[in-house]
Amino acid sequence: MTGREWIEAVFEQVRARNAGEPEFHQAAAEVFDSLRIVVDRHPHYAESGLVERLCEPERQIIFRVPWMDDDGKVHVNRGFRVQFNSALGPYKGGLRFHPSVNLGIVKFLGFEQIFKNSLTGLPIGGGKGGSDFDPKGRTDAEVMRFCQSFMTELHRHVGEYTDVPAGDIGVGAREIGYLFGQYKRLTNSYESGVLTGKGLAWGGSQVRTEATGYGLAYFVDEMARTAHDGLEGRRVVVSGSGNVAVHAIEKMQQLGALVVSCSDSGGYIVDDKGIDLEIVRDIKERRRGRISEYVDAVPSASYVDGGSLWDVPCDVALPCATQNELDEDAAKVLIGNGVRIVAEGANMPATPGAVTAFRQSGVAFGPGKAANAGGVATSALEMQQNASRDSWSFEYTDQRLAKIMVGIHERTIETADEYGMPGDYVHGANIAGFVKVADAMTALGVI
Numbered sequence: 001m002t003g004r005e006w007i008e009a010v011f012e013q014v015r016a017r018n019a020g021e022p023e024f025h026q027a028a029a030e031v032f033d034s035l036r037i038v039v040d041r042h043p044h045y046a047e048s049g050l051v052e053r054l055c056e057p058e059r060q061i062i063f064r065v066p067w068m069d070d071d072g073k074v075h076v077n078r079g080f081r082v083q084f085n086s087a088l089g090p091y092k093g094g095l096r097f098h099p100s101v102n103l104g105i106v107k108f109l110g111f112e113q114i115f116k117n118s119l120t121g122l123p124i125g126g127g128k129g130g131s132d133f134d135p136k137g138r139t140d141a142e143v144m145r146f147c148q149s150f151m152t153e154l155h156r157h158v159g160e161y162t163d164v165p166a167g168d169i170g171v172g173a174r175e176i177g178y179l180f181g182q183y184k185r186l187t188n189s190y191e192s193g194v195l196t197g198k199g200l201a202w203g204g205s206q207v208r209t210e211a212t213g214y215g216l217a218y219f220v221d222e223m224a225r226t227a228h229d230g231l232e233g234r235r236v237v238v239s240g241s242g243n244v245a246v247h248a249i250e251k252m253q254q255l256g257a258l259v260v261s262c263s264d265s266g267g268y269i270v271d272d273k274g275i276d277l278e279i280v281r282d283i284k285e286r287r288r289g290r291i292s293e294y295v296d297a298v299p300s301a302s303y304v305d306g307g308s309l310w311d312v313p314c315d316v317a318l319p320c321a322t323q324n325e326l327d328e329d330a331a332k333v334l335i336g337n338g339v340r341i342v343a344e345g346a347n348m349p350a351t352p353g354a355v356t357a358f359r360q361s362g363v364a365f366g367p368g369k370a371a372n373a374g375g376v377a378t379s380a381l382e383m384q385q386n387a388s389r390d391s392w393s394f395e396y397t398d399q400r401l402a403k404i405m406v407g408i409h410e411r412t413i414e415t416a417d418e419y420g421m422p423g424d425y426v427h428g429a430n431i432a433g434f435v436k437v438a439d440a441m442t443a444l445g446v447i
């Protein structure tokens with residue numbers, strides 16, 4: 001059997017076994033497309049059911065999360081934790097609170113996380129979790145009661161050597177605080193290393209809040225350098241206005257780029273003079289408001305309700321909101337407008353059609369596994385600090401993050417070269433991430 005025939009047979013099994021999980025199929029298909037090349041060159045990776053094992057989570061936990069709102073009404077949400085792979089270290093990955101969360105979404109995120117975490121070079125396995133709870137419009141007290149109920153079940157399954165959750169969409173410092181408070185109370189132990197993204201006063205790491213967005217910008221800087229390009233004065237469009245987007249905008253501005261557009265699920269703003277980040281932060285972080293409010297503070301900017309921010313001409317596009325937010329049509333508009341670099345701050349924001357369009361037209365495309373790995377990498381640095389009861393300075397931690405991103409970029413490019421696909425970040429990231437996990441799984445036996 002050729003690598004292609006073998007991988008098609010395995011993929012068919014994965015699809016049949018995980019019916020009704022299109023995002024998981026999509027994430028697996030993208031990795032499998034790279035694995036056929038690996039298996040052609042190194043057939044032993046097709047042995048011992050290695051890839052079949054990789055596609056089956058080690059453990060999946062689904063649980064009821066009952067909670068009471070401020071009016072005394074009881075709500076029931078569903079909680080998930082998918083512990084995908086622990087060959088390289090404890091399961092590590094975020095928790096997402098968003099009404100769209102279901103098992104297939106959590107599995108796609110957990111699957112991606114295995115390879116991303118491997119690429120960081122740090123000792124972390126892959127997992128992901130979350131709930132279909134919608135924090136939007138809920139009071140702090142309601143969010144607290146939800147988090148307490150969520151952790152009342154989750155605490156049995158996590159631990160600093162077992163599984164270490166963090167934030168993702170809808171889960172930031174506030175939620176991590178309530179989750180940690182409840183874990184501490186239930187276990188009667190101050191086990192800092194059980195969660196990352198904690199506040200600085202209680203075991204958190206400097207730079208973790210900024211890390212995904214900053215790391216993305218460091219990665220884009222390396223991509224530009226590799227393409228003999230620079231970021232100074234380049235027009236940049238960033239989707240979303242949450243944790244990743246805000247810090248990507250901040251670092252891209254520090255690197256001299258002109259960020260002209262960002263969005264939320266309602267629509268997008270365009271400010272050709274360059275986005276005033278303080279105004280965005282005031283709206284989104286301090287008031288939990290809508291991005292449309294930006295034009296109240298900057299009347300020369302415009303707001304487009306709905307629509308596609310990928311219509312805004314730019315040199316660099318950074319999707320930082322959610323999966324499948326940038327489709328093939330949007331990719332063609334970006335290409336037509338002369339985009340040079342696209343890098344994923346979000347997980348799987350570009351559809352397969354969009355990725356193909358970018359690769360075929362020579363746009364440098366940085367996949368999320370590589371480009372957004374700075375968040376989880378800094379989580380691993382938080383774990384290191386917790387384990388040694390230490391805390392590092394902002395400057396030192398930021399330097400470590402920058403170095404890790406340069407290392408991921410280098411490994412990705414080198415692997416793409418080694419497999420005869422120079423400049424292909426997708427194959428480079430998938431293969432480099434896979435080989436390390438696969439070798440560890442082989443060494444550990446059939447488990």
Ligand code: NDP
Binds near residue numbers: 244264320323345375
């Ligand atoms: P936040 O909750 O802080 O922000 C999410 C942003 O994306 C908001 O602006 C939100 O708009 C928008 N958004 C969310 N869902 C949708 C949707 N269905 N359609 C349109 N817009 C949407 O999340 P993060 O910034 O933490 O996460 C953003 C992405 O980055 C996710 O894909 C996440 O998996 C990924 N990521 C996050 C990391 C982290 O460390 N936080 C690390 C690596 C990747 P609105 O407020 O209107 O919902």
Ligand code: 2IT
Binds near residue numbers: 165167347376379
């Ligand atoms: O997608 C991701 O890498 C994250 N949400 C961060 C995970 C983490 O454990 O810091």
